Amino acid sequence: MKTILATAAVAALVAAGGTLAHDYQLQALHIDHPFARATPPGARSGGVFLSVENDGTRPDRLLRVSTPIAGTAEIHQMVVDGGVMRMRAIAGLDVKTGDRLVLQPGGYHVMLTDLKRPLQAGDSFPLTLAFERAGSIEVKVVVETMAAGAMQPHGGH
Ligand SMILES: [Cu+2]
Numbered sequence: 696m697k698t699i700l701a702t703a704a705v706a707a708l709v710a711a712g713g714t715l716a717h718d719y720q721l722q723a724l725h726i727d728h729p730f731a732r733a734t735p736p737g738a739r740s741g742g743v744f745l746s747v748e749n750d751g752t753r754p755d756r757l758l759r760v761s762t763p764i765a766g767t768a769e770i771h772q773m774v775v776d777g778g779v780m781r782m783r784a785i786a787g788l789d790v791k792t793g794d795r796l797v798l799q800p801g802g803y804h805v806m807l808t809d810l811k812r813p814l815q816a817g818d819s820f821p822l823t824l825a826f827e828r829a830g831s832i833e834v835k836v837v838v839e840t841m842a843a844g845a846m847q848p849h850g851g852h
Pocket of ligand 1: 771782783804805806
């Protein structure tokens, strides 16, 4: 009886992990869960989100991002400008040692503009991340369904 219960629990964990396990190691950098939100019809831009953890002894810096599915890919920051949330391109993002850099909706993100096709839930596409010290890595970005309210502060363009 005990054995059967344990097996069922493990099976449930594996099933849940199957869709979540989606991460990459690049030297001391651990890149977790790169995802994008599905874009509404006609949209030409979209955001990509992920996190980078630096387990090493030296700081690193995310310098550039690129993908074949968009005309441009930039690192963006959200800023409050006269009480309005806007975003602007920044030259790079530090990944401090023992720290976790998080790109998430409403915060830092990778901005894709001139999308060559809409981003549809369930699709995936490659994104290359270039770091100052660790070098470059291509990750797979998974497109997730648009969450309620996800469309709000993307008006800066
Ligand atoms: Cu943006």
